[in-house]
Amino acid sequence: MRLSRYFIPVLKENPAEAQIVSHRLMLRAGLIKQATAGIYSWLPLGFKVLRRLENIIHEEQQRAGHQAIQMPILQSAELWRESGRYDDYGQEMLRMKDRHDRDLLFTPTAEELVTDIFRSHISSYKDLPLTLYQIQWKFRDEIRPRFGVMRGREFYMKDGYNFDLTKEDALHSYNRHLVSYLKTYERMGLRAIPMRADSGPIGGEDTHEFLVLAETGESEVFYDSQVTDLKFGNREIDYDDHSACQSVLDEFTSLYARTDETHEPSVFEKIPPERQRKARGIEVGQIFYFGTKYSEAMGATVTDANGDNSPVHMGSHGIGVSRLVGAIIEANHDEKGIMWPEGVTPFHCGIVNLKQGDLEADDACQDIYQRLTNAGLDPLYDDRNERAGGKFATMDLIGLPWRITVGPRGLKNGVVELTSRREGVSEDLTPEEAVNKLISIYQSV
Numbered sequence: 001m002r003l004s005r006y007f008i009p010v011l012k013e014n015p016a017e018a019q020i021v022s023h024r025l026m027l028r029a030g031l032i033k034q035a036t037a038g039i040y041s042w043l044p045l046g047f048k049v050l051r052r053l054e055n056i057i058h059e060e061q062q063r064a065g066h067q068a069i070q071m072p073i074l075q076s077a078e079l080w081r082e083s084g085r086y087d088d089y090g091q092e093m094l095r096m097k098d099r100h101d102r103d104l105l106f107t108p109t110a111e112e113l114v115t116d117i118f119r120s121h122i123s124s125y126k127d128l129p130l131t132l133y134q135i136q137w138k139f140r141d142e143i144r145p146r147f148g149v150m151r152g153r154e155f156y157m158k159d160g161y162n163f164d165l166t167k168e169d170a171l172h173s174y175n176r177h178l179v180s181y182l183k184t185y186e187r188m189g190l191r192a193i194p195m196r197a198d199s200g201p202i203g204g205e206d207t208h209e210f211l212v213l214a215e216t217g218e219s220e221v222f223y224d225s226q227v228t229d230l231k232f233g234n235r236e237i238d239y240d241d242h243s244a245c246q247s248v249l250d251e252f253t254s255l256y257a258r259t260d261e262t263h264e265p266s267v268f269e270k271i272p273p274e275r276q277r278k279a280r281g282i283e284v285g286q287i288f289y290f291g292t293k294y295s296e297a298m299g300a301t302v303t304d305a306n307g308d309n310s311p312v313h314m315g316s317h318g319i320g321v322s323r324l325v326g327a328i329i330e331a332n333h334d335e336k337g338i339m340w341p342e343g344v345t346p347f348h349c350g351i352v353n354l355k356q357g358d359l360e361a362d363d364a365c366q367d368i369y370q371r372l373t374n375a376g377l378d379p380l381y382d383d384r385n386e387r388a389g390g391k392f393a394t395m396d397l398i399g400l401p402w403r404i405t406v407g408p409r410g411l412k413n414g415v416v417e418l419t420s421r422r423e424g425v426s427e428d429l430t431p432e433e434a435v436n437k438l439i440s441i442y443q444s445v
């Protein structure tokens with residue numbers, strides 16, 4: 001993409017309404033535009049990041065054996081009356097009527113709708129286990145939408161639902177999700193710590209939230225400092241192997257980490273004092289096991305091997321996809337702007353032409369652009385007639401991990417400059433070397 005033709009409405013000034021750094025940077029770098037309170041349009045650069053997160057989520061969900069579906073945004077109130085949540089959900093649920101005076105609502109989550117799909121088509125244990133998920137816009141009429149996409153009213157969520165014959169099977173699904181989420185967040189360049197939490201209006205016995213530590217986080221968290229050293233890394237895992245999933249879960253949850261110290265103060269106090277930590281965290285996901293809460297209320301049953309009928313055991317699992325864009329920026333920025341992790345960056349690298357119109361510089365940029373594109377990479381070429389300082393400032397603000405700077409002086413010596421946004425370190429390389437280095441970096445992401 002050529003920057004001269006790209007719609008990226010960069011703001012020079014700090015927007016007054018933004019209280020936290022991610023919100024400020026998302027507005028300044030032209031990722032989003034507020035439509036109304038808690039509701040945003042996603043502009044090209046922001047939308048690209050959202051799509052990259054979505055792709056990672058789809059890949060990791062498929063790897064864990066889950067199936068993607070798409071459910072509607074508007075739902076009938078009827079199903080919610082069956083589960084009993086229509087009245088319980090309160091003012092966070094946005095309700096409306098259609099022209100026939102029927103009650104509709106804008107989906108805040110989809111346990112009821114997916115349970116209805118299940119009960120309409122599945123009646124035997126032979127079709128279990130099953131996990132269906134979607135990535136879809138949700139609406140919760142939050143009383144205080146704030147911090148940009150962090151607490152929106154309309155937000156993008158991956159929501160998954162598992163159906164199992166027994167509690168034991170459902171707990172395996174729970175563990176499998178926890179493991180696949182660890183991998184998903186790491187691919188996004190994030191350290192998201194699974195912490196025991198309360199289940200809130202979704203209900204259920206067992207729940208973990210995934211928290212990214214950040215001063216601007218809305219949750220207070222309590223943990224053993226050693227949890228932040230845990231890393232999933234590149235290990236391969238067989239998601240059907242119950243004990244393999246269980247042992248990863250044990251590894252990541254054996255150290256104390258909770259969103260609420262009041263539940264197990266005695267356990268927190270057992271951590272050596274120098275390792276006890278209180279901090280703030282951004283909740284980027286949550287998984288639940290809630291047993292037969294919905295299946296019993298809505299008659300979602302299956303026959304087992306003996307021909308006996310029983311309600312299925314269920315859980316649900318959510319990732320805050322739009323919130324993640326903010327969380328990633330909170331965890332990856334400096335005073336100049338965003339520093340995208342390589343796994344989610346909207347463009348793989350920037351190409352800065354220091355002397356637009358200089359035949360040699362233009363040709364070299366074009367050649368580098370072509371080589372990167374041929375290798376399947378997505379570069380952003382700053383071909384504007386602007387001063388070098390302005391070009392560097394834009395690149396630093398939008399935060400692409402790598403920049404190739406091309407100018408007549410370097411080209412006389414046969415070199416261009418490759419700069420890491422995060423390290424701030426530059427090296428002189430031939431155009432070919434620079435391209436090959438980027439290709440090999442992105443091959444290992």
Ligand code: P5A
Binds near residue numbers: 283284285318
């Ligand atoms: C799990 C999936 C659920 O709704 N039902 C289906 C379960 N869980 S949850 O914890 O309430 O939401 C899942 C994730 O969505 C993000 N999130 C939000 N993001 C932005 N703005 C909001 N107002 C908002 N509310 C929830 C969070 O990341 C949460 O973990």
